[in-house]
Structures are given as C-alpha cells and as structure tokens.
Amino acid sequence: MSDSAPIELPEGLWSQPAVDTSAVDSITDVESVQLITTPAKFVYDYTPGVARTRFLRAIEQKRLVGQRCPETQKVYIPPAGVSPVSGLPTLEEVELGLDGTVVSYCIVNLDFTGNAQEIPYVSALILVDGSDIPIYGLVREIAPEDVHFGLRLKSVWVEPEEMTTSFENIKWWAPNGEPDVPKSELADYV
Amino acid sequence: MRDVAIIATAQSKHVRAASTLNEVELIQPVIHEAIEQSGIGRHDFDFTCSGSSDYLAGQPFSFVMTLDAVAAWPPIAESHVEMDGAWALYEAWVKIQTGQADTALVYSYGKSSPGDLPRVLSRMMDPYYEAPLWPTSIDFAALQARVAIADGVTSEAQMAEIANRSRNAAASNPFAQLTSSPEVADLLSSEYLAEPLRKHDCAPITDGGVAVILAAGDKAREHCTRPAWIRGIDHRADGHHINFRNLCVAPSIGIAAEKAGVGMGPVEVAELHACFTHQEPIIKAALGLDESTVVNPSGGPLAANPMMAAGLIRLVEVANRIHSGEVSRGVAHATGGHALQHNLVAVLEGEG
Amino acid sequence: MSDQPTGQAANQAADDDVLRAPLLLEYPFRRTTGPVIGAYFTALREGHLVGILDDSGRVICPPVEYDPQSGKSLTKIVPVSSEGEVVHWTWNSMIREGQPFDHPFAWALIKLDGADTPIYHAVDASHEQMSAGMRVRARFALERRGEVSDLECFEPAN
Numbered sequence: 289m290s291d292s293a294p295i296e297l298p299e300g301l302w303s304q305p306a307v308d309t310s311a312v313d314s315i316t317d318v319e320s321v322q323l324i325t326t327p328a329k330f331v332y333d334y335t336p337g338v339a340r341t342r343f344l345r346a347i348e349q350k351r352l353v354g355q356r357c358p359e360t361q362k363v364y365i366p367p368a369g370v371s372p373v374s375g376l377p378t379l380e381e382v383e384l385g386l387d388g389t390v391v392s393y394c395i396v397n398l399d400f401t402g403n404a405q406e407i408p409y410v411s412a413l414i415l416v417d418g419s420d421i422p423i424y425g426l427v428r429e430i431a432p433e434d435v436h437f438g439l440r441l442k443s444v445w446v447e448p449e450e451m452t453t454s455f456e457n458i459k460w461w462a463p464n465g466e467p468d469v470p471k472s473e474l475a476d477y478v
Numbered sequence: 479m480r481d482v483a484i485i486a487t488a489q490s491k492h493v494r495a496a497s498t499l500n501e502v503e504l505i506q507p508v509i510h511e512a513i514e515q516s517g518i519g520r521h522d523f524d525f526t527c528s529g530s531s532d533y534l535a536g537q538p539f540s541f542v543m544t545l546d547a548v549a550a551w552p553p554i555a556e557s558h559v560e561m562d563g564a565w566a567l568y569e570a571w572v573k574i575q576t577g578q579a580d581t582a583l584v585y586s587y588g589k590s591s592p593g594d595l596p597r598v599l600s601r602m603m604d605p606y607y608e609a610p611l612w613p614t615s616i617d618f619a620a621l622q623a624r625v626a627i628a629d630g631v632t633s634e635a636q637m638a639e640i641a642n643r644s645r646n647a648a649a650s651n652p653f654a655q656l657t658s659s660p661e662v663a664d665l666l667s668s669e670y671l672a673e674p675l676r677k678h679d680c681a682p683i684t685d686g687g688v689a690v691i692l693a694a695g696d697k698a699r700e701h702c703t704r705p706a707w708i709r710g711i712d713h714r715a716d717g718h719h720i721n722f723r724n725l726c727v728a729p730s731i732g733i734a735a736e737k738a739g740v741g742m743g744p745v746e747v748a749e750l751h752a753c754f755t756h757q758e759p760i761i762k763a764a765l766g767l768d769e770s771t772v773v774n775p776s777g778g779p780l781a782a783n784p785m786m787a788a789g790l791i792r793l794v795e796v797a798n799r800i801h802s803g804e805v806s807r808g809v810a811h812a813t814g815g816h817a818l819q820h821n822l823v824a825v826l827e828g829e830g
Numbered sequence: 831m832s833d834q835p836t837g838q839a840a841n842q843a844a845d846d847d848v849l850r851a852p853l854l855l856e857y858p859f860r861r862t863t864g865p866v867i868g869a870y871f872t873a874l875r876e877g878h879l880v881g882i883l884d885d886s887g888r889v890i891c892p893p894v895e896y897d898p899q900s901g902k903s904l905t906k907i908v909p910v911s912s913e914g915e916v917v918h919w920t921w922n923s924m925i926r927e928g929q930p931f932d933h934p935f936a937w938a939l940i941k942l943d944g945a946d947t948p949i950y951h952a953v954d955a956s957h958e959q960m961s962a963g964m965r966v967r968a969r970f971a972l973e974r975r976g977e978v979s980d981l982e983c984f985e986p987a988n
Contacts, residue, residue: 307865309907314876321871321976326610326859328601329927332536332592334853337500341849368546369503375520375549377506453849498848536855592853597926605859606867607892608950610978612928617937620920628918628962673921721939721948722890722898 339369342381344453350445354419356380362420366455385417388461389469390439391477392422395432410435414461415477422477429462437478438468482574483698483705484797484826485691486516489653492686492782495591501530501540505587505687506547512689513583517701521549523691524579526556527570529563529586530786533598548583555579562586562751563688563790564812564822570692571711580694587687588785595683595785602815604719615816616680618720620672622817623756626726627674631763634674637755638665641678641780644755648777655684655782681753686784688791706797706826710738713822718815725817731764734823740809742825745771747799747808749792753779757818761811765823771809775799789813793824800828866895869907874980877970881910881945891945912968913987914942919953919960930983936960940984952983959986 309315336344339355343366346353354363355378357371363382364371371378393412396405410432413422427435428444442464451457488511490496496504513520526548530541537543541558550556555578559565563586570582590598596614603609603618626632642662648654659665665678691701698705714730714737717723735741748771752758762773774780776795779788789812796808806828814820863871866882870892873880881891883906885899891910896903919938925931930952938960939948953966965987974980 305903305905307869307905307907309869311906311908312869312873312878312880314878315869315872315880315907318872318876320865321863321868321875323860323862324606324610324871324977326605326861326978328857328859330533330536330593330598330855332853332855333850334536334592335497335500335848335850337503338498338848339503340500341847344849368543369500370506370546371549372546372551373549375506375510375547497850536853594926597928605861606863606978610928611930611950611952612926613922613937613950614924614926617920617922621918621937621939624918624920670921671924717898719894719898721950 337369339367339378343367344455347455347457348451348453350386350451350457352384352386352416352443354382354384354416356382363418364421365416365419365423382418384419386443387464387466388414388416388441388443389474390427390435390437390441391415391474392437393427393435395435408432412461414441415474420477425458426460427462428460436468438471438474440464440466440468480575480577480694481698481707482571482692482694483702483707484793485693485698485702485705486512487691487794487797488512488515488689489791489794490686490688490784492653492655492684492784494655494683494685496589496685497591500543501535501537501587501589502544502546504589504685505544505585505689508587508687509547509583509585509689512585512691516691516693518581518691518693523581523583524555525570525573525582526550526554527558527566527573527582527584529559529561529566529790530588531560533593533601534595534785535589535592544587548585562786562788562812562814563690564793564810564824565713565789565814567690567692567790567793568711568713568822571708574692574694580697582692583689584692584790585687585689586787586790588787589685590683590785591685599816608720614672616672616675618816619680619754619757620675621720622725623674623679623754625724626756626760629726631726632756632759634666635662636759637679638662638676640755640758641665644774644777644780647775648781651776651781653686653782654777655682656777657781675754675756679755681779681783681788684782684784684788686782686787688784688787688794690790690794690797702801704801704803704828706800706828708824709827710740710825711822712737713820715815715820716818718819720817723817726760728760728764728818728821731761731811731818731821731823732766734821735765735809738823738825740765740823740825743807745807745809746805747772747775747796748811749776749778749795749808750774750811751779751789751792751813753783753788753813755780760818765809765811767809789822793826796826800826803828864895866893866904866907869893871976871978871980874970875974875976877974879910879912879942879968879981880907881942882907888946889944890947891942891949908944910945911943914940914945914966916953916960916962916964916966917941917948918962921957921960930954935983938966938984940966951981954983954985
C-alpha cells in the first residue's frame with residue numbers, strides 16, 4: 289500500500305462550501321431558512337413481558353419478587369426473565385423482604401424534576417433483602433448528610449387504595465432503625 | 479482469507495405477534511438452541527454481534543436488554559448493528575478474518591407487532607424531503623412495483639405467481655408464519671393495498687428472531703460434520719434518495735454478487751430477501767440467476783418477515799440445506815433500507 | 831449444557847395474564863438544514879421551487895449537497911418550474927397520521943420543468959385523473975413559514 293497515491297478526500301468533507309443562490313432572485317436578499325421542525329410521534333402497544341409482569345402483579349399486592357439464576361443462584365430484581373451472568377432463564381421466583389440496605393447514594397442539589405422533589409434530596413441504590421442486585425429509590429425521613437453506606441431502610445408505600453401495577457407504589461425509603469450492615473458483607477454489591 | 483463457516487443455526491417459530499414476551503424473552507431460547515447445537519460452551523465465544531432496531535417495539539436500547547441472553551456480564555467482546563442481522567454476521571466474519579476471533583455468536587430479532595410497522599419504517603427515509611410526508615414502506619414499494627411493471631421487469635400476474643409459490647413452499651418450513659396461498663386467479667381478483675400492490679404482494683408483519691454460530695477452519699470442522707463455508711460475502715448500497723435511482727434495477731446487488739463470486743459456480747439454491755413480490759425478479763436479474771436455481775424454498779420473507787432477522791434467515795436457510803447435504807452451493811441475499819437500497823450477497827458452499 | 835428445553839420460551843404465560851399498556855413516543859426534532867437544503871426551504875417560503883446543478887450540468891430537484899455519482903460538492907442553486915409531469919404514481923387510500931391529506935390521494939415522482947430528476951410528493955387528485963405523463967403544478971400554503979408544509983402538494987395543472 290505504501291507506493292499508492294494518498295487518497296484525495298472530496299472537497300466539502302470538512303467544511304461545506306458557500307452556496308451560490310445568485311440565479312434565484314427570490315432568495316438572494318431574504319433571511320435563509322436554517323432549520324425545520326420534523327416532529328415524530330408513535331404509539332406502541334407495550335408489554336413488559338412475562339417476568340416483569342409477575343414483578344408488577346406482585347408489587348400491586350405490596351410484595352417484592354425476584355428471580356434466581358439457575359447457575360449462580362443470584363436473585364435479580366426487577367427480573368428480566370434471563371440472567372445476565374449465565375444467559376439462562378430465571379425460572380425460580382423468590383419472595384423478597386420489604387426492607388433493604390444502602391449500597392450507594394448521592395445528594396442531589398439541582399432540580400432535575402421540575403419541583404417534584406424538594407432539594408436537596410437523596411437518591412440511592414438499595415439492596416432489597418434477599419436480592420443480589422440493588423434497585424434505585426429515594427431516601428427520606430432522614431437528613432441528607434446522615435445517609436450512609438450500609439444504612440438499613442424500610443420501603444414506604446402509597447395508601448392501599450392507590451396501589452397499582454407500578455413501581456411508583458413505593459413512594460420512598462426511610463431508616464428502619466436496625467444497626468448498619470458491615471461493609472464486608474456488602475463488598476459484592478458496590 | 480480465513481475459511482469461515484456457519485456451523486449452527488436456530489430460528490423462532492415466526493408469528494404475527496409474540497404478544498406475551500418482551501424482546502429478551504423472545505430471543506433467549508433461540509440463542510440457546512443455536513449454542514446447544516454448536517456444542518461450544520456458552521461462555522466460550524470469542525465475539526458476539528447482534529442486529530435489531532429500537533423503533534420497531536419502541537424500546538430505546540432494547541439491544542442492551544437482550545444482551546442478558548448471551549451472558550454479557552462480566553463484559554464480553556460484543557457489538558451491535560442497527561441493521562438486519564446479516565450485517566451483524568458480516569461484522570463477525572470481518573472480526574474472524576482479522577484473527578481477533580475464531581468463533582462468533584450472531585443473532586438478530588424484531589418485534590414489530592407493538593407498532594404500526596409500515597409507518598414506523600417511514601423513518602428510514604430522507605429526513606428533509608420524504609420522511610416529513612409520512613409515506614409508508616408499502617407506498618415506496620408500490621412506486622417501485624409500478625416502475626418495474628412499466629419497464630416490463632414483471633407483471634401483476636407474475637407477482638401473484640411468486641406469492642402463491644412462496645407461501646405454498648413454506649408448507650415444509652416449520653418456522654414460517656404463512657404456509658399456504660389461494661390460487662393465483664383469486665389473488666389477482668383481490669383489491670389493491672397500494673396500487674399496484676395487493677396484500678399478497680407484501681411480506682407479513684412478523685415477530686421473531688434468529689441465531690447463527692460462526693467458526694473458522696478446523697474449529698468449524700470440529701463442531702460441524704458439514705460446515706456451510708462462506709466463500710464470498712460483500713455488501714453495497716445504492717443512493718438513499720429514490721428519485722436518483724432507476725427503481726427497477728439494483729446495481730448494488732450486481733456489484734456485491736460479482737465481489738462475492740456468485741457466478742463462479744452453479745447456484746443450486748438462492749434465498750432472496752424480497753419483502754415484496756416484484757422485488758424477486760429484480761434481485762434475480764441482478765444476481766444473474768437463471769431458471770436452474772431454486773428460489774426461496776423456505777417461502778422467503780413472503781412467508782415470514784421478522785424485521786432485522788429476515789436477511790440473516792436467508793443465510794440460515796441456505797446453510798441448513800448445506801448442513802443436511804441437500805445442496806452443495808447456494809446464494810443468500812439480504813437487504814436494508816427502502817426499495818432494495820442496501821444489499822448483501824453471500825455465497826455458501828459445502829465440502830465434498 | 832442441556833439445562834433448558836430448546837425452542838420454547840422459558841417464561842411462558844397466556845395472553846390475558848401479561849400486562850400491556852399504550853406507550854407514546856414523541857420526538858420534537860428540529861433539523862439544521864445547512865445551506866443547500868436551506869436554500870430549498872427558503873425558496874418554498876417565497877413560493878418557488880429550486881434545484882441544484884450537478885457535476886455533469888443536470889439539475890437535481892430537490893437539491894442535495896453532493897453529486898450522487900462523483901461525490902463532489904454541489905453549490906449552484908438554480909430555479910425550476912412549479913409545473914411538471916408525473917413520471918410514476920401510486921394510489922394511497924389507507925391514510926395515516928402525518929400524511930398530507932385525510933382523504934385518498936396519489937404519491938408520485940414528478941419531473942418539474944427545468945429539472946432532470948423527479949421530486950417525490952403527494953398529488954391531490956382523483957384516481958381517475960391520475961396517469962403517467964399528466965401535468966401537475968405545485969400548491970403552496972397560503973401562510974408559509976419556511977417549513978415542510980409550505981409546499982402542500984401538487985395538483986392537476988389544467
């Protein structure tokens with residue numbers, strides 16, 4: 289290849305040359321259009337699938353369920369139906385606790401939610417009792433600066449008459465008063 | 479060039495709507511079946527490549543979700559194309575050619591049923607001049623059919639014969655969605671969907687997926703009694719704007735066919751990615767096939783058309799016939815974009 | 831390895847058991863035109879159609895930035911007529927959201943006078959009026975804002 293001529297790149301690849309509109313009187317002395325709007329809207333008939341349906345049906349009954357990987361025995365929540373470590377279906381359903389442990393968190397000082405959350409607020413990764421992968425949740429009923437790794441939490445749910453097949457049934461998580469989980473027991477989850 | 483072969487394949491039973499499954503639930507059993515068939519350990523693939531499109535089911539990053547099915551944690555060497563799986567296979571073939579891999583898992587899937595597919599596919603068009611008018615994929619295909627009929631490439635009667643032949647051929651395809659057809663005369667008396675296309679001229683809307691195992695050289699012989707060797711593979715594109723093109727010819731197929739070596743030997747079987755009946759004679763002409771070649775014995779896309787998988791399935795259908803000893807040399811064609819814009823051609827051969 | 835029955839979904843359920851819900855995806859795209867496509871939409875706003883001279887002197891309408899054969903940059907915007915001839919057409923009676931009309935119409939490739947390539951657009955005519963070779967003219971919107979909808983469609987010229 290070394291003896292071949294260098295490739296000549298087409299002009300205009302790096303910067304667009306000026307366009308000559310002098311042949312069209314009507315557009316020479318007017319403001320040029322520089323952008324157009326092309327909105328697109330699609331409606332789909334969405335299904336979460338079999339495994340996630342089971343999770344959402346359970347959450348309507350104030351239960352948290354995961355599914356176990358047949359190879360590693362790890363329990364996934366919310367279950368996707370397949371284990372990302374073995375690639376195998378997770379056929380065994382596992383009833384989980386309604387409490388959990390903080391394995392990571394951050395204090396949010398910017399309003400990303402359009403005033404839906406008063407700032408500062410704490411979002412955390414919470415390892416639900418009996419599971420092996422943390423889920424996302426808000427931590428409240430505690431000063432943000434007091435939230436810490438290993439903090440034990442309980443889930444706080446909407447009123448029974450408001451329960452639906454939605455993850456939003458859990459309003460937030462709050463300290464349950466139990467002693468912290470030692471770091472050594474959480475090493476695999478951070 | 480390294481010798482690379484398709485050594486194992488699997489498909490879903492293609493259906494109009496896999497209404498209970500999410501995408502990973504749809505494809506996982508298919509991937510697993512291909513892996514089992516190959517005898518290679520599921521953690522032992524050097525490379526994994528997939529093809530899918532988020533627009534079909536309205537699932538942003540759906541391909542990340544389906545990676546669960548290939549045990550992608552801890553991280554594996556993996557890639558994805560927002561194209562038909564035939565191009566994922568091409569990427570895997572290139573990866574093996576570079577010496578970076580000896581084995582590869584390729585899969586692709588499409589769940590079109592949640593949306594209005596012909597409308598969703600309008601998003602493939604030029605975003606300034608064409609897509610804002612929201613013509614459907616069928617509208618574009620109908621225009622191509624009009625040109626093909628006007629230029630004598632095909633006729634409505636021949637198109638009905640292709641529909642009839644394809645769907646009746648699919649009676650022996652356990653994965654097909656449509657497996658029988660009314661008589662040609664009855665087809666021709668039905669109403670137009672988009673003139674000159676009738677419903678039978680269009681591939682069905684399908685949910686489904688496919689998986690393929692590739693291996694190089696001795697590895698292929700070790701895991702497969704009669705590997706389907708990829709003797710040539712190439713892909714080319716015609717212009718994006720339909721108004722620059724003569725719609726009744728597909729020069730990119732002709733170039734890809736020449737580069738892949740289609741004419742270097744007899745073509746016993748050809749599986750063509752013709753989603754509309756009028757496209758079959760256009761593809762056949764561009765590939766230089768004559769009447770000695772059996773076309774789409776599986777029924778082709780007219781019998782089952784899972785988007786993003788139907789092209790890779792063409793390679794699978796030829797490979798399966800080589801694996802079984804039914805044929806020794808065949809050609810597979812896959813397409814992407816509208817009106818046969820982007821095309822891939824592969825030549826597969828068995829040994830002995 | 832044979833730890834799963836092959837060829838069937840592991841997590842199985844009947845149709846009625848699985849949740850489903852409508853999912854609406856909306857993309858409020860705004861697209862930068864660049865100078866070539868911008869010239870086309872500027873001309874539409876002023877009630878005209880333009881094309882661009884390609885490498886071999888042909889007029890491409892609507893204009894594109896690069897020659898489809900040579901790949902060279904194209905820069906010379908030229909006027910084309912608002913009237914022309916239907917080259918090919920097809921009939922659309924299954925109207926979908928976003929299309930130019932809510933009544934049946936034709937999609938057509940239209941070669942405008944002064945252009946060498948056809949433009950793809952809608953023709954508002956009856957099925958009986960449509961034929962290859964028929965003369966059509968552009969119908970512009972009364973209020974034009976430099977948008978796609980400034981060119982409503984084409985209609986029979988006589």
